[in-house]
Amino acid sequence: MAKKAKSRSASQAAVKRRSGAKPAARSTARTAGKAKAPTTTAKSSAKKPARPKQRIAISHHREEDFKADGLRTYAKYRDLGIAAASHGLAQAHVIRLQGPCNPDEVSKLHFHDVEFQMVYVLKGWVKTYMDGEGETLMKEGSAWTQPPKIKHMILDYSDDVELLEVILPAEFRTVEFKA
Secondary structure, three states: OHHHHHHHHHHHHHHHHHHOOOOOOOOOOOOOOOOOOOOOOHHHHOOOOOOOOOOOOOOOOOHHHOEOOOOOOOEEEEEOOHHHHOOOOOEEEEEEEOOOOOHHHHOOOEEEEOOEEEEEEEEOEEEEEEOOOEEEEEEOOOEEEOOOOOOEEEEEEOOOOEEEEEEEOOOOEEEEOOO
8 A cells, every 4th residue: 555655646746747836945955055157158148139930831742833943044943932931041942953964054163152051862863073072973862961162063963863952041142163
């Protein structure tokens, strides 16, 4: 019987913890003499401007959503609605590179003035060059990040390649280098 009373007491305490009931106040005798470090500093006391509240973005696949209105003329982009939902914090789209690959048009060294860029190969393959990394063949299921302002270019790709690209912020500058 004593065990049942103990376990009932323990389960009641667990319910109280989950429900938000406050535990009994602890004695401060153990912490007397220990000074707490200040919790605010000059840096942390400066308030960041509040970002607008983000909203949910849902995007379902529709062929008619692929548009030739993006950065590159040899690509079609399907916007996933992230830029609008995040008020410009990020952008995400599916990119279809139009085949066959024409290196004269495609293989131009450039960089993007971004904070973050990630690419995931959904379908097909793409051969890239990144400064400091060299040439890399990315296949279906491959993913990579491109650090801010890294010089890079596409060297070749399959006729069926599809990429998922996520970039922060949504609006950014691209700088192309002359050959």
